[in-house]
């Protein structure tokens with residue numbers, strides 16, 4: 001079977017490649033697809049599925065994929081790829097819509113084929129653009145190209161140059177088995193993400209806000225159905241509840257110990273519902289002020305399916321140059337988190353999940369995490385794997401995990417990193 005007859009899709013990954021790969025693989029599993037991992041790197045993921053599917057739908061569910069599309073061919077060189085430009089299949093694949101003129105660009109990504117090969121392919125881009133243009137013109141097709149100093153077009157560049165509506169983006173992947181050629185079908189809706197982060201009425205950078213893409217990936221990690229009851233007991237300005245609503249989860253509770261946070265969440269949800277045309281009547285959202293250590297007095301026992309939350313990550317004062325302060329803060333946070341889990345145990349259904357952020361402090365070159373894993377185990381919380389199911393070829397994913405098999409979400413310049421953990425009440 002030729003590559004074109006197969007269903008091979010590519011995903012260009014966001015900043016945390018590990019979380020992003022987990023997100024794609026789990027979403028495909030949840031949607032019931034039968035698939036295998038063909039190639040993966042810190043930049044991209046190539047997946048072959050048994051049946052074809054609508055990538056646009058998948059993209060709406062995913063938290064961090066930058067662009068995605070379909071693979072057309074696998075060749076041994078760029079020359080072999082160019083030799084196909086005049087074929088009917090190539091033209092049908094890349095130019096399905098009839099236009100008087102087209103524009104196109106080429107992006108190059110590494111998919112495990114090594115740095116040398118990646119560079120060789122990148123150096124061939126300017127001449128390839130010219131050759132492809134003249135081959136199309138010989139066929140009577142009016143076409144122009146966009147050249148670029150960088151290896152790739154960002155999602156912003158693809159959108160701003162109208163590459164998807166006025167032409168196409170060819171994407172080359174340097175893999176061990178050769179060079180894959182694909183076409184971008186969709187790019188991330190970066191404007192919407194930015195609006196949801198910076199455009200909402202109430203923001204609280206001091207208390208900290210979880211980035212919307214991370215919130216979305218955490219919600220996906222819960223692996224629960226959309227009708228189930230979700231709780232964020234440290235809702236802050238409501239990012240988690242925002243992303244839950246947009247993903248179609250309709251049964252939600254948000255709480256926080258601060259009255260200001262509850263007010264901020266209300267304002268932000270009002271804004272979100274009107275800005276994104278969500279119908280309030282379709283949702284059941286409860287918001288109230290409560291300390292997490294007493295949350296079971298406000299939520300019925302054994303009713304919550306998933307708690308997805310970014311808790312209090314410690315005082316910024318403790319992220320200082322004093323190791324003693326760091327250790328003291330960790331101790332305080334360990335106590336708070338353990339008390340919170342005791343409460344979670346009461347209100348979670350059996351088999352319910354907790355997707356949570358633990359802070360990781362950095363002092364000089366050392367990292368300090370919360371050491372409460374054993375207590376949580378004794379309490380009846382099992383730390384579970386990130387992947388719902390391991391697909392064929394999963395070892396190619398090369399996930400970047402810590403010694404305790406966790407993922408760290410790190411942002412340059414931040415003194416506290418986020419450790420993403422998933423637990424199940426057993």
Ligand SMILES: C[S@@+](CC[C@H](N)C(=O)[O-])C[C@H]1O[C@@H](n2cnc3c(N)ncnc32)[C@H](O)[C@@H]1O
Nearest residue numbers: 209210234236237238239257258291292310312
């Ligand atoms: C890091 S913020 C959460 C941010 C939220 N994920 C967002 O994106 O807006 C932590 C929140 O925990 C709340 N908090 C701190 N201690 C708490 C406690 N004991 N019980 C409940 N909420 C608490 C704070 O008021 C703050 O809003």
